[in-house]
Amino acid sequence: xxxxxxTQKIAFFFLFLATLLIVxxxxxxxxxxxxxxIPAINWQFLSDIPRQGMRAGGIYPAIIGTLYLxxxxxxxxxxxxxxxxxxxxxxxxDNLLNRIIKLAIVNLSGVPSVVYGLFGLALFVVFLKFGxxxxxxxxxxxxxILPIIITTSREALESVPQSFREVSLxxxxxxxxxxRHIVLPNAIxxxxxxxxxxxxxxxxxxxxxxxxxxxxxxxxxxxxxxDQAMALPYHLYVISTQVPNVDEKxxxxxxxxxxxxxxxxxxxxxxxxxxxxKKKKW
Amino acid sequence: xxxxxxxxxxxxxxxxxCGLASIFFVVLIFLFLTKEGLSVFKTVTxxxxxxxxxxxxxxxxxxxxxxxxxxGSLLVTLGAAIxxxxxxxxxxxxxxxxxxxxxxxxxxAGIELLAAIPSVVxxxxxxxxxxxxxxxxxxxxxxxxxxxxxxILAFMAMPTIVSIAEDALYSVPKSYKEGAFALGATHxxxxxxxxxxxxxxxxxxxxxxxxxxVIGETMAxxxxxxxxAVIPQSILVPVRTLTATIAAEMGEAVVGSEHYFALFxxxxxxxxxxxxxxxTADLFLHKRKF
Amino acid sequence: MVKxxxxxxxxxxxxxxALKSVNVEIEANEILSIIGPSNSGKTSFLRxxxxxxxxxxxxxxxxxxxFDNEDIRKINIEDxxxxxxxxxxxxxxxxxxxxxxxxxGVKMHGLKRRERVSEIVERSLKQAYLWDxxxxxxxxxxxxxxxxxxxxxxxxxxxxxxxxxxxxxxPCSGLDPISTAKVEEAMLKLKKDYTIVLVxxxxxxxxxxxxxxxxxxxxxxxxxxxxxxxxxxxxxxRTDGYIRGKFG
Numbered sequence: 001x002x003x004x005x006x007t008q009k010i011a012f013f014f015l016f017l018a019t020l021l022i023v024x025x026x027x028x029x030x031x032x033x034x035x036x037x038i039p040a041i042n043w044q045f046l047s048d049i050p051r052q053g054m055r056a057g058g059i060y061p062a063i064i065g066t067l068y069l070x071x072x073x074x075x076x077x078x079x080x081x082x083x084x085x086x087x088x089x090x091x092x093x094d095n096l097l098n099r100i101i102k103l104a105i106v107n108l109s110g111v112p113s114v115v116y117g118l119f120g121l122a123l124f125v126v127f128l129k130f131g132x133x134x135x136x137x138x139x140x141x142x143x144x145i146l147p148i149i150i151t152t153s154r155e156a157l158e159s160v161p162q163s164f165r166e167v168s169l170x171x172x173x174x175x176x177x178x179x180r181h182i183v184l185p186n187a188i189x190x191x192x193x194x195x196x197x198x199x200x201x202x203x204x205x206x207x208x209x210x211x212x213x214x215x216x217x218x219x220x221x222x223x224x225x226x227d228q229a230m231a232l233p234y235h236l237y238v239i240s241t242q243v244p245n246v247d248e249k250x251x252x253x254x255x256x257x258x259x260x261x262x263x264x265x266x267x268x269x270x271x272x273x274x275x276x277x278k279k280k281k282w
Numbered sequence: 283x284x285x286x287x288x289x290x291x292x293x294x295x296x297x298x299x300c301g302l303a304s305i306f307f308v309v310l311i312f313l314f315l316t317k318e319g320l321s322v323f324k325t326v327t328x329x330x331x332x333x334x335x336x337x338x339x340x341x342x343x344x345x346x347x348x349x350x351x352x353x354g355s356l357l358v359t360l361g362a363a364i365x366x367x368x369x370x371x372x373x374x375x376x377x378x379x380x381x382x383x384x385x386x387x388x389x390x391a392g393i394e395l396l397a398a399i400p401s402v403v404x405x406x407x408x409x410x411x412x413x414x415x416x417x418x419x420x421x422x423x424x425x426x427x428x429x430x431x432x433x434i435l436a437f438m439a440m441p442t443i444v445s446i447a448e449d450a451l452y453s454v455p456k457s458y459k460e461g462a463f464a465l466g467a468t469h470x471x472x473x474x475x476x477x478x479x480x481x482x483x484x485x486x487x488x489x490x491x492x493x494x495x496v497i498g499e500t501m502a503x504x505x506x507x508x509x510x511a512v513i514p515q516s517i518l519v520p521v522r523t524l525t526a527t528i529a530a531e532m533g534e535a536v537v538g539s540e541h542y543f544a545l546f547x548x549x550x551x552x553x554x555x556x557x558x559x560x561x562t563a564d565l566f567l568h569k570r571k572f
Numbered sequence: 573m574v575k576x577x578x579x580x581x582x583x584x585x586x587x588x589x590a591l592k593s594v595n596v597e598i599e600a601n602e603i604l605s606i607i608g609p610s611n612s613g614k615t616s617f618l619r620x621x622x623x624x625x626x627x628x629x630x631x632x633x634x635x636x637x638x639f640d641n642e643d644i645r646k647i648n649i650e651d652x653x654x655x656x657x658x659x660x661x662x663x664x665x666x667x668x669x670x671x672x673x674x675x676x677g678v679k680m681h682g683l684k685r686r687e688r689v690s691e692i693v694e695r696s697l698k699q700a701y702l703w704d705x706x707x708x709x710x711x712x713x714x715x716x717x718x719x720x721x722x723x724x725x726x727x728x729x730x731x732x733x734x735x736x737x738x739x740x741x742x743p744c745s746g747l748d749p750i751s752t753a754k755v756e757e758a759m760l761k762l763k764k765d766y767t768i769v770l771v772x773x774x775x776x777x778x779x780x781x782x783x784x785x786x787x788x789x790x791x792x793x794x795x796x797x798x799x800x801x802x803x804x805x806x807x808x809x810r811t812d813g814y815i816r817g818k819f820g
Contacts, residue, residue, distance in 0.1 A: 008470035012380060018372030019381075019389060022440055026396045029407050080300050087301025091294070093629055103561065104304040110491070110560035111311065111553060112498025114525045118532070118549040122314040126537055143307050150304065167664050167726075170622055171677035171733055172654030176290040181680070186667055204400025207500040207525070211532050233402040233501070240406050241505055248410075255403050266398045270391070286682070 033255050040253025049219040050230075054239050055246050057219075059254055064221055065134075065229030066203055066261070069213065072138025072225070073145060073202045078195055081149030085191075088150070089157035090179055109147035114207040116144045121211040135225040137213025144208055145198035152197065156190020157183060189276035193269045200265035204258065206233040216242075232258045315553055319546030322346065331547060337511040337522075339531065339541040346544045348551070350513045354428070354521035355497060357514050358507060361432025362439055362496045367489055369436070370443030374488070377444065378451040379473055390445075397441035405502035408434040413506055420518055426508030428521040434502050439492035446491060446567075450484020451477055487566035494559040498552065500525040524548050573600040574641075575737060575767045576621060581635035583616060585628050590616045592791045593635075598737075603759065603768040605782030605799065607775055609814065613791040614771045615661075618739050621769065622656040623649055654681060657735035661742040663722030665714030670706050673714045673725060677733035692732050700728035700758055720751025727758060738762065740770040744777065756781055775815055779803050787811045 044058055051057030092098040120140030130136045160183050168178040206214075214234040222229040236254045239246045322331065326346050334347015377389050412433060417425030454477055462472040478485070508520020509530060528545050535541040576598040583591045591613045598604050606614045619625045620637060623644065637644045644652065654677070666673050674693040683689060693710070697703040702724040706717070714725055723743060730738055740759070744752040759768060759781055772778050778785050779799060786796040787808070795802065795811045806812045 004468050004471065008468050011470045011474075012376075015372045015376040015380060018369045019376045021369050022373050022396065022437075022444070023389065023392045025437065026392055026399075029399065029404070030395070032407065032411070033403070080303050083297045083300035084303055087297045091297060092301065101301060101304055103564065104308045106560050106564045107308050107557055108304055110494050110498070110556045112500065112525055112556055114498070114500040114528050115311070115315070115549050115552050115556075118318075118528060118546055119311045119314050121532070122318050122546070123310065127314070143311075146304065146307065163660065163662075163664050164666060166624060166627065167660065167666060168676070168680075169627070170624060170653055170658040170660075171680065171729065172650045173677070173680040174286075174290060174650050176293060177680045181676070182666060200398055204398075204402070206400070206402045207529055210529055233400055236406060237402050237501060237505065240409060251406065251410075255406050258400060259403050262398055262400055263395070266394065270394070 030259070033252060033259055036248070037252040037256025040249040041256065045253055046257070050217065050235075051219075054217060054235075054243055055250065059232070059235060059257065061218060061221055062230040062232045062235040062254070063257065065213075065215075066232040066258075068134050068222065068225075068229060069137050069141060069209065069231055070199050070202045072134060073141035074195060074199055076139055076142035077146050077149055077198060081146050081194075081198075082153050082191060084146075084150045085153035085157055086179060086184075089154050090175070090183065105147050105150055108143075109151070111144075112207075113144065113205055114210075116140055116208040117210050117212060119143075120208060125212055131226065132211065132213055132215075132228050133226045134213055134222055134229050137209045137229070137231075138225075140208045140212045141202040141205065144205065145202050148198040148201060149191075149194050152194025153187070153191045156187040156194070159190065160186045189272050193273045193276075196265050196269040196272070200262045200269070203265065204233055204262045206231075206237055209234060232261070312553065315546055315550050318543055319548075319550045320543075322540060322543035322547045325540055326544075331544075332551075335513060337527070339535075339544055344540055344544075346540070348524070348527075348548060350511045351522055351524045351527050351548065352551075353513050354507070354511075355523040355525070357428045357517060357521055358431040358435060358503060358523055359493060359496050361428060361517055362435035363489075363493055365432060365436035366439040366443060366492060366496075370440045370488070370492065371447055371485060373440070374444045374447035374451060374485075375473060375478070378448045379469070379477070390448075393441050393444050396437065397445075400501075401438060401499060402501040402505070404434055404437065405505035408502060408506040416518075422518055424508060424520060426506055426520050428507060428514055428517045428519065431503050431507035431521070431523075432517070434506060435496045435499055438499055438502065439496045442495050443488045443492040446488035447481070447485045450481040450488065453484070454480045483566045483569050487563040490559055490563040490566065494556055494563065497559070498525060498556055500529050504529050524552055528552075574598070575600045575639065577636070577638040577641070578620075579636035581620065581633065581637055583620065583625065583631065583633045585616075585625075586630035590791050591620070594793045596786065596793065596796060598767065598769060600736075600767050601763060601765075602783040603763055603770060603781055605778035605785040606769065606771045606788060607773075607778045607785060607814070608788035608794075610773070611790075612788040614788045615741055616791075617788065618658075618741055618769060618771050620644075621737070621739055622653050622658055624658070654733050655735050656737045656739065657730035657733060658739040658741065659723070659726050659730055659743050661745050663719055663726055663746065665717070665722050665725055668714060669711045670714050670717070670725065671710040674729050674732045677729065681733065696728040696732040697725075699731050699762070700724045701754060702728055718751075720747050720754065723747060723751065723755060724758065727755070731762075735766065737767040737769065740768065740772075742771055742773055745773060752777070775817075787814060789814070 046058060047060050048058030049061055050059065120136055124130045124136035124139050125132055164182050165178055168182045209231055213229055215228040215230050216238060218228060218230050236258060239251055239254060331346055331348060333349050335349050336345045336347050337350055338345040377386055381389055408430060412430050413425035416427060416430050458476050458480055459472055462476045503523050504526035509522045509526055510520040511522045514521045528548055532545050535545055574597050578594060578596045581591055581594045608614045616625060625631050639647060666676060671693055674696050675689045678689060678692055694703060697706065702721060705721060714722065717725060744755055762768060782799040784797060785799045785802040787794045789810055795806060795808045802811060803815060
């Protein structure tokens with residue numbers, strides 16, 4: 001009996017250790033980036049174009065480029081993703097087609113990001129002749145985040161109680177009216193959560209934009225969706241590996257801005273989800 | 283009234299079309315990869331492409347054998363799997379079974395945080411902290427090695443492994459656990475003999491999806507593995523993965539060149555690998571015993 | 573006048589044969605009570621009348637079901653549900669304000685004029701004896717009401733679309749005796765304008781409000797007769813057993 005107790009103690013200790021092995025590095029990563037990045041952050045860094053071959057100046061074009069890309073991706077992916085989620089949650093029957101759709105979503109979410117890059121290059125840049133542009137990059141990122149939006153939206157829609165639908169239908173409302181006036185309004189927080197998570201993912205990805213939009217060094221703002229643009233994650237990659245003698249501060253500062261952007265979006269998503277669960281009326 | 287009917291008819295058709303969009307996009311991705319990628323087999327046979335030992339895409343004539351890249355990907359993935367599977371599953375068990383309420387929430391948030399960190403940021407952090415450490419610890423000419431890649435990739439696989447494995451543990455019916463307790467088993471015995479076997483298919487799926495994430499990972503790996511396209515003899519030398527090859531070389535490849543086609547062919551290989559992993563993982567995920 | 577004419581109705585949910593050769597005629601302006609143990613098919617029967625069973629993915633039916641001499645499957649489903657209202661077992665307010673709950677049906681049917689909608693809301697709430705309790709807070713969430721008030725809200729919501737028939741699915745199962753009495757009172761008053769079909773687990777409630785009573789068991793209609801007859805001299809032994817509380 002003593003023996004089993006001791007085994008349990010040792011086992012639990014190791015489980016705890018494993019957990020620390022994940023959590024401590026995560027904490028350290030965040031702390032290091034904040035500690036070393038904050039000294040670099042000032043108004044000029046955020047609002048100026050890169051200067052002296054990206055060794056000085058700011059990262060404004062990269063921030064703006066990322067915002068454009070993320071916005072474009074969401075404009076493309078949100079309507080399609082939401083409607084697809086509505087299809088799966090409200091219309092689809094349990095048949096072969098539905099199973100194939102689910103499988104396709106699973107696959108879409110597993111395709112490596114660099115393969116999305118290749119796809120975007122082949123379809124948007126070369127075949128449709130959009131060139132390396134914000135449009136090509138946004139569409140590529142949009143397709144990449146589609147599975148996130150579909151999956152979370154679908155969960156949100158399915159969490160609306162079936163009884164609400166029955167009540168609405170029993171009052172003579174049509175199926176679409178029921179979805180539009182009862183199901184959707186109650187699923188919005190969940191849809192929003194998914195959308196923001198998708199945004200965060202799109203903002204942080206580099207590989208899909210490598211050949212579809214990203215400009216190595218472009219000290220000006222894009223003028224149209226057919227322009228190339230800088231983007232934060234690619235910029236961080238460039239100044240970390242391609243440009244020698246960059247002040248460490250600039251690298252950490254860029255990493256900090258990117259990390260803050262992504263974590264902020266995740267935080268917003270978590271807060272929405274939390275509030276929604278607390279306020280839930282049923 | 284009639285207008286409303288027409289409007290509803292239109293929107294319901296639109297919903298159906300969007301519902302099919304995922305299938306459409308998967309097919310589209312595959313079509314465009316093959317459209318560009320298959321051209322390479324006009325000059326190389328599939329066999330010499332997959333098993334050729336040298337990758338010199340811009341020499342004359344180009345040598346397009348991706349075996350070194352496959353080996354690089356496998357080595358880095360294997361290393362990452364060895365690190366992340368035990369730690370990830372152990373962490374999942376800790377979160378699902380042992381951590382008390384509040385700590386559990388904090389840990390889960392920490393894991394979500396890790397999942398949210400962009401890969402380029404992890405790559406950057408790896409470059410400035412891990413790479414020098416590997417270099418001095420093992421007394422190497424460079425710290426940009428397969429080992430460094432494996433360690434960083436292990437961190438990218440862990441959120442997937444932890445969250446899916448935790449879900450699997452969580453969905454084991456309470457009665458299993460209560461039954462084991464009633465027989466006088468300790469908590470650890472219950473976890474080890476009852477919960478883990480009961481959740482095994484979910485845990486397998488978690489591991490597979492984690493590995494899928496590792497194989498497809500690009501930026502971090504490109505930044506810290508050194509990118510030498512040779513068949514690695516040890517884990518302490520630079521390697522180059524399939525993903526990094528595409529990312530690093532596509533910028534220079536001329537559209538329509540043999541090199542360009544070859545990189546798409548590498549993309550096909552990656553697409554097929556991820557397809558197989560995801561479909562199998564999905565099968566495991568839905569093969570619940572209870 | 574016969575409102576519903578049901579001949580040889582069989583329904584299935586997948587492998588489950590939920591109703592077996594049911595024959596019923598439901599008269600206009602009567603209260604038909606339906607009693608029976610759980611899983612006897614009484615709710616499935618009720619949900620046939622507004623085709624809510626169609627929502628079940630594996631629902632199948634055979635037989636004849638006429639509403640006002642028209643095959644129920646040929647009537648536009650939204651019109652049918654407008655004409656055949658339903659009050660559910662538990663109070664199920666929609667996650668809207670009190671006002672919007674009542675106005676929901678008519679708005680969906682295309683009524684836009686504000687004053688007209690307000691009139692309907694007021695009239696319906698009065699009919700359900702809820703107006704005085706809520707008239708000063710029509711814009712608060714319906715979830716703020718008590719259980720009994722919520723159920724009367726649901727009745728008012730059904731009345732707002734001016735149905736011809738109202739289906740009650742165990743409307744008092746979650747209510748205390750006082751709220752139950754109020755709902756029953758409302759039902760009796762509604763009888764002169766509406767046809768009412770009431771499914772209930774409470775045998776005494778059936779005795780109190782039903783003109784006629786039907787007894788369902790294992791998907792079969794065992795007996796249907798005047799309520800006094802069912803409760804004093806049932807023709808079938810099983811009916812007698814159920815009413816006396818021998819099973820159920």
